[in-house]
Amino acid sequence: MDSTNYKPKIAVVYASVTGNTKAVAEMIGEVFQAKELELELWPAKDFVLTELSRFDIVLVGTYTWGNGEVPKELYSLFDALENQERKNLVTAVFGTGDSFFAEFCGAVNRFRDMLFVHTTLAATLKIELQPQKIDKIRCEKFIESALKKHIELKTGNT
Numbered sequence: 181m182d183s184t185n186y187k188p189k190i191a192v193v194y195a196s197v198t199g200n201t202k203a204v205a206e207m208i209g210e211v212f213q214a215k216e217l218e219l220e221l222w223p224a225k226d227f228v229l230t231e232l233s234r235f236d237i238v239l240v241g242t243y244t245w246g247n248g249e250v251p252k253e254l255y256s257l258f259d260a261l262e263n264q265e266r267k268n269l270v271t272a273v274f275g276t277g278d279s280f281f282a283e284f285c286g287a288v289n290r291f292r293d294m295l296f297v298h299t300t301l302a303a304t305l306k307i308e309l310q311p312q313k314i315d316k317i318r319c320e321k322f323i324e325s326a327l328k329k330h331i332e333l334k335t336g337n338t
C-alpha cells in the first residue's frame with residue numbers, strides 16, 4: 181500500500197480542564213495537517229461513541245485526576261473501547277500530568293493497559309503540564325507510530 185496516497189480516518193478525542201491536554205491535541209492536529217492528513221478533533225463531551233466504528237485510528241487525550249485516575253469525562257469512552265474487541269482499530273494515548281503527583285500521567289497508564297488488550301495500541305505520550313515547542317517532535321513521533329501501525333495492519337505486515 182502506498183502510504184503517501186492512503187488517507188486513514190483519524191479521530192482525536194480528548195478531555196481537558198485547564199487547557200494543557202487541549203494544547204497537545206491541537207499540536208497533534210497541526211502535525212497531521214502538515215502531512216495533509218485530515219483528522220477530527222473532538223472534546224470527549226461532544227463525541228458520539230457510536231461513531232467510533234467510523235475511524236481507523238483513534239488517539240485519546242487525557243489529563244490525570246485524583247490519585248492517578250482517569251477523569252470522569254472519559255469514563256464512557258474508556259468503557260466503549262473496553263467493550264469492543266477491535267484489533268483493526270489502531271489507538272494511541274497521550275496526556276498531560278504533573279510529576280509532583282505520585283503517579284505521573286496515571287490516566288495514560290490506565291488507557292494504555294486497556295487499549296493494549298482491546299485494540300492495537302501503537303504509542304503513548306506523556307507531557308509535563310503545558311506542551312513546549314520541543315514537544316512537537318514528540319508529537320510527530322507519536323503520530324508516525326500510529327500511522328505505521330495502521331499501514332502494517334492494512335497490509336498484514338505485522
Ligand SMILES: Cc1cc2nc3c(=O)[nH]c(=O)nc-3n(C[C@H](O)[C@H](O)[C@H](O)COP(=O)(O)O)c2cc1C
Pocket residue numbers: 195196197198199200201202243244245246247248249276277278279281282283284285286308309310
Ligand atoms: C486534584 C488534582 C489531581 C491531580 N492528580 C494528578 C495525578 O495523579 N498525576 C498527574 O500526573 N497529574 C495530576 N494532576 C495534574 C493534572 O493532570 C495536570 O495539571 C494536567 O496538565 C491538567 O490537564 P488539562 O490542562 O488538560 O486539564 C492533578 C491535578 C489536580 C488539580
